[in-house]
Amino acid sequence: LNSPNCLCSCCLLRLKTQNITPVHNRSDSVSALLSDFQPSFAALPDRCAGIEFDAITPDEQGNTFFFKGGHLWKGFHGPAQPSNEIFKKLHDIHPLGHVDAAFRMHNAENPDDHDHIYFFVDDKVVRFYDQSLEDGYPKEMTEEFPGVPTHLDAAVECPKTECMTNTVLFFKGQDVYFYDLATKTVKTKTWSHLPQCTSAFRWLEHYYCFHGHNFTRFHPVSGEVTGNYPKDARNYFMKCPNFGHGGDRTVPKCSEVKLDAISTDDTGKTYFFAGSTYMRLDTSRDGLHGFPITRSWKELTNGVDAVFSYIDKIYLMKDDKVYIYKADAHYTLIEGYPKSLKEELGIEGHVDAAFLCPNEHTVHIIQGGRMRDVDLTATPRAITNDVPLPPHLSDIDAGLCGPDGVKVFKGSQFYLYESPKILATGRIIVEPQKITSAMMGCQD
Numbered sequence: 445l446n447s448p449n450c451l452c453s454c455c456l457l458r459l460k461t462q463n464i465t466p467v468h469n470r471s472d473s474v475s476a477l478l479s480d481f482q483p484s485f486a487a488l489p490d491r492c493a494g495i496e497f498d499a500i501t502p503d504e505q506g507n508t509f510f511f512k513g514g515h516l517w518k519g520f521h522g523p524a525q526p527s528n529e530i531f532k533k534l535h536d537i538h539p540l541g542h543v544d545a546a547f548r549m550h551n552a553e554n555p556d557d558h559d560h561i562y563f564f565v566d567d568k569v570v571r572f573y574d575q576s577l578e579d580g581y582p583k584e585m586t587e588e589f590p591g592v593p594t595h596l597d598a599a600v601e602c603p604k605t606e607c608m609t610n611t612v613l614f615f616k617g618q619d620v621y622f623y624d625l626a627t628k629t630v631k632t633k634t635w636s637h638l639p640q641c642t643s644a645f646r647w648l649e650h651y652y653c654f655h656g657h658n659f660t661r662f663h664p665v666s667g668e669v670t671g672n673y674p675k676d677a678r679n680y681f682m683k684c685p686n687f688g689h690g691g692d693r694t695v696p697k698c699s700e701v702k703l704d705a706i707s708t709d710d711t712g713k714t715y716f717f718a719g720s721t722y723m724r725l726d727t728s729r730d731g732l733h734g735f736p737i738t739r740s741w742k743e744l745t746n747g748v749d750a751v752f753s754y755i756d757k758i759y760l761m762k763d764d765k766v767y768i769y770k771a772d773a774h775y776t777l778i779e780g781y782p783k784s785l786k787e788e789l790g791i792e793g794h795v796d797a798a799f800l801c802p803n804e805h806t807v808h809i810i811q812g813g814r815m816r817d818v819d820l821t822a823t824p825r826a827i828t829n830d831v832p833l834p835p836h837l838s839d840i841d842a843g844l845c846g847p848d849g850v851k852v853f854k855g856s857q858f859y860l861y862e863s864p865k866i867l868a869t870g871r872i873i874v875e876p877q878k879i880t881s882a883m884m885g886c887q888d
């Protein structure tokens with residue numbers, strides 16, 4: 445069967461790798477033949493040959509799975525394997541193990557559902573957690589997702605921080621069905637400008653429609669496509685000989701990391717900024733990858749000096765200006781901004797770092813070896829406290845205050861203090877710690 449000259453295996457392989465008509469539309473005898481054919485006997489499909497995926501989804505640990513016929517690929521490199529080796533019993537619901545669509549549920553308010561993987565096959569849905577099929581599945585799609593059509597093309601989750609409410613986007617043809625998880629209501633839009641997506645994938649807050657061996661990035665609310673698309677998936681989402689991206693850039697060594705700023709916003713998103721790039725850190729299970737700052741904060745074309753977050757807003761400082769963005773589903777610059785540092789915060793001169801502790805109203809601004817406090821509830825804003833920092837903290841790059849204390853970053857190291865007050869007095873000697881690959885995706 446593995447011989448390239450064997451017509452039978454070649455046909456079967458072509459059927460399996462080219463997404464030819466699903467088995468239920470064929471004669472019973474062909475169905476029987478195909479269902480007897482175990483994927484493990486066949487040569488494995490090669491994603492570097494250019495595959496149109498049936499479904500793509502991350503799991504609860506952040507592994508990404510790409511599905512085609514009865515096979516899957518785990519992660520961004522490596523060979524295919526039968527999908528029921530990982531998702532046991534997945535093939536029981538379809539003779540070829542084929543799935544139409546899959547997504548990882550994002551519904552933190554409902555821990556019984558959150559992070560579970562849903563697979564759609566014809567009019568059925570099955571649910572897995574920790575690679576086990578859950579009791580009670582398969583279910584009818586109409587029961588679990590009323591109002592959503594069966595025989596889907598693709599599905600992708602969209603958390604409320606990106607779609608206003610926790611939503612799942614279901615794709616069928618050019619129609620997109622927005623399923624609101626709280627109200628179980630469906631709204632439909634037709635995105636005829638998008639290619640027909642055979643799978644959809646949310647990766648690091650970016651939304652991708654896969655079609656053929658290409659992908660197109662789209663905005664999950666408006667469907668808008670900005671940038672040069674489609675792109676060949678083999679350059680980005682898999683490691684293939686003679687394919688790749690990023691040019692001659694390399695992942696920086698951890699010993700060479702130097703931040704400009706770091707901040708956690710009201711919704712718990714943590715970002716660091718370095719040069720023209722930002723990276724989200726709190727979703728690190730799905731990978732760490734930098735993107736241009738202008739992708740999220742388009743007015744900041746020249747990087748940032750310091751960033752802090754207060755209530756539902758993020759303050760980005762560059763030179764003598766403050767840019768305030770509303771931290772909603774997407775960052776929008778508030779009208780009238782940027783304003784000068786003097787006008788907005790009552791300070792002047794270059795800002796090295798800025799941080800605000802959770803539930804507090806005083807921002808701590810580090811400028812040339814001094815920590816200046818500004819009360820954000822006062823109008824006009826003015827410095828309420830101004831203290832020199834200990835000598836070893838004279839050139840701080842960035843600062844972050846969280847439940848574990850204040851981290852101040854200096855080059856590739858950081859110091860952790862219990863509070864801003866302890867930091868400022870400098871009476872307690874704290875050993876610097878190294879930035880690690882797990883923290884910031886650099887090379888150890």
Ligand code: HEM
Pocket residue numbers: 520647650661671675680681682689690691693694695733734735736
């Ligand atoms: C598992 C490893 C990686 C994966 C899965 C990956 C994936 C991606 C994806 C999906 C995009 C965005 C494509 C788009 O939105 O149009 C991208 C962009 C980019 N990647 Fe990677 N990447 C990886 C590693 C790297 C590395 C090691 C570098 C270089 C150090 C790199 C540099 C870039 C650059 C410069 C961009 C363009 C940024 C942008 O404008 O979106 N990537 N990558």
